[in-house]
Amino acid sequence: MDGGRYTSSRSGNKTGSLKWSTVCIFVAVLVLGCQKPSPQPDGAQSASRPAAPSSSDTEKKPAPAGQNDLKSQTADPVSAVKVFLEAVRTGDDEKVIQLFSELAREQAGKLNRQFAPVGSDTARYEVFNDVEYLAPDGARVKSTWTDLDSQGKPRTDEITWMLRKEADGWRIAGMATVIFEGEPPLLLDFENMPETLKKIELLSQEIERRAAQSQQAASQANANPVDQTTPPNSADSQTPAALPAAPVADNPAQTAQDPQPNVLRK
Secondary structure, eight states: OOSSEEEEEOOOSOOOOOTTHHHIIIIITTEEOOSOOOOOOTTHHHHHSOOOOOHHHHHHSOOOTTHHHHHHHTSSHHHHHHHHHHHHHHTOHHHHHHHBOHHHHHHHHHTTOEEOOOOOTTOEEEEEEEEEEEETTEEEEEEEEEEEOTTSOEEEEEEEEEEEEETTEEEEEEEEEOSSTTSOOEEEETTSHHHHHHHHHHHHHHHHHHHHHHHHHHHHHHHSOOOOOOOTTSGGGGSOSSOOSSOSTTOGGGOOOOOOOOOOOO
């Protein structure tokens, strides 16, 4: 604990890359199956993959081992976010799934999505202790996530987590983070998965558009470099290398201009 926040980090040999900023880690790689599967003959899908359990089957199953421990670890919103981020960082699929709200898991199941983080040995996070309670069963917690970008340099993103209080403790229901600097944050509601997936798709298209635009601008700059050489016979070649400090000839009005004063920078 330091200055009202919790910090965790782990160094390792793996190198992370934040191509899509924070949302890449917490959504794009959390939600698998974004690509539509190729069509299969009737019965082939059920033969190659077991059917998803129904809600009645799930209710009959005993509580997973360690669920009581997880309940005590997520007794408050800040602790829940710490446990969640650690599970994301270490790639603990089972714990990540348990830490999403019941409605978020239900929404993901209906769309045949599965939360599965890849983990990162180079990541570290900070969770702030200030909690904004929205209702008896709702809260917001702020955090930061730092990892290496595509150039191997540390990048820190701020994330606000939306949590819901359930019988087994506080659970992740949504998140908000700034993707493009100077623009409003992207809000993702994990309890409304169709809307979340639509936002992810639009974000992917926007990132590709901006990347292509940036690459095109760089290519044009390289193809048309500014020629800063001076022709030997130009009038500029007659300009003295330094402006005289004294009046020119005998006319005081023809003094050289003073050099530009230093500009104060804020």
